[in-house]
Amino acid sequence: xxxxxxxxxxxxxxxxxxxxxxxxxxxxxxxxxxxxxxxxxxxxx
Numbered sequence: 001x002x003x004x005x006x007x008x009x010x011x012x013x014x015x016x017x018x019x020x021x022x023x024x025x026x027x028x029x030x031x032x033x034x035x036x037x038x039x040x041x042x043x044x045x
Contacts, residue, residue, distance in 0.1 A: 003017055004017060004018040004020075005017060005018075006018040006034070008034065008037060009039060009040050010034070010036075010037050010038055010039065010040055011038045011039075011040045011041075011042075012036065012038065013040070018034075018036075020036055
């Protein structure tokens, strides 16, 4: 396991690191450069 720094508003980001445990074949990276980015709905109603 490797530590990947992450400060994006992503469901996999916790305490400044990426918590994605398993990566499949990545698609095209989004504007932030991460193919696995999923916007977090934390704190929103």
